[in-house]
Amino acid sequence: MENRRLGRTGLHVSALGLGTMTWGRETDAQDAAVQLRDFTDAGGTLVDTAGSYADGASEEILGALLGSAVHRDDLVLCTKGGLRQTARGTVVDSSRRALLTDLDASLARLGTDHVDMFLVQAPDLGTPLDETVDALSHAVTSGRALYVGLSNHSAWHTGYVAGRFSQADGVTLAAVEVEHSLLARALEDDIVPAAQALGVGVIGWSALGRGVLTGKYRGGVPAGSRGASAQLAGFVEPYLGEAASSVVDAVCTAAAGLGREPLEVALAWLLDRDYLASAVVGARTPGQLRAALGAVDLVLPPAVSLALDDVSAGDRESARA
Structure with a gap:
């Protein structure tokens, strides 16, 4: 698998990243171990997790696998803080106290003294952005x-934080992680140009459009899918409308013509974006991950890529409106 440079840093990450949002919830420890071995055997390095995933269980499972299923130094570990679930609902907190506490808790669950990347998971309107920058700077200077x-x-956040870091010795904004797929292209008009101008790497999450680009929802919501689960039905539902259906139909038509699977075509389109460092794929089962790994050798014919560009352009146009 290709390894790509993350922005202007010296860090390289695998073109496909392994998402672990389902670990500890839909994916048990045994299947997670198989996923991790298959991923690293295919040349994958970037593993994306968060303290909020399954209330920390995702990190606990990953931590137990470090040193047994894989060697810690063979992975680029990325985790996130600043978001947690409480009895009152989701709490966003990007204060210095919350971020550094979250990071320390993640390190304990992962069983390591540092992560390769630590990301602020969501914007916090209640915390001054300078305080968040200070917390991230301390995370680096303290070695965590x-x-x-x-x-x-947003692109505004990206530009502001990058500018503030330019004044801090030895600390830079390395990456922005944002949803990106054929069903989520609005970032191409603002975040991507900002990241390119600032030398910040772009990582795309939900590279398969929350699972919809596999084509499995074309005939309805299948039992056992994320769209049928109580926890994730609302996550999938925005991509089950008519606009998304036309994109999925085009992907499936292209896949049939190429003799490949729809998810391979969708991922190949995304991996061809020259600004993208890595596309994160979250799979519930080892079989789903193996199917995604099959996309790394697919190069789409230019005519197919352009056709998919055109049919999926609506997301960018709606963002401009």
């Missing part, structure tokens, strides 16, 4: 994180 970045933040 080698690189830091933002997840799900």
Whole structure:
């Protein structure tokens, strides 16, 4: 698998990243171990997790696998803080106290003294952005994180934080992580140009459009899918409408013509973006991950890529409106 440079840093990450949001919930420890071995055997390095995933169980499972299923130094570990579930609902907190506490808790669950990347998981309107920058800077200077970045933040946040870091010795904004697929292209008009101008790496999450680009929802919501689960039905539902259906139909038509699977075509389109460092794929089962890994050798014919560009352009146009 190709390894790509993350922005202007010296860090390289695998073109496909392994997402672990389902670990500890839909994916048990045994299947997680198989996924991790298959991923690293295919040349994958970037493993993306968060303290909020399954209330920390995702990190606990991953931590137990370090040194047994894989060697810690063979992975680029990325975790996130600043978001937690409480009895009152989701709490976003990017204060210095919350971020550094979250990071320390993640390190304990992962069983390591540092992560390769620590990201702020969501914007916090209640905390001054300068305080968040200070916390991230301290994460690096204290050795708990080698690189830091933002997840799900705007282009304005990206520019401001990058500018503030330019004044800090030895600390830079390494990455922005944002949803990106054929069904989520709005970032191409603002976040991507900002990241390119600032030398910040772009990591795309939910590279298969929350599972919809596999084509499995074309005939309805199948039992056992994320769209049928109580926890994730609302996550999938926005991509089950008519606009997304036309994109999925085009992907399936292209896949049939190429003799490949729809998810391979969708991932190949995304991996061809020259600004993208890594596309994160979260799989519930080892079989789903193996199917995704099959996309790394697929190069789409230019005519197919352009056709998919055109049919999926609606997301960018709606973002401009």
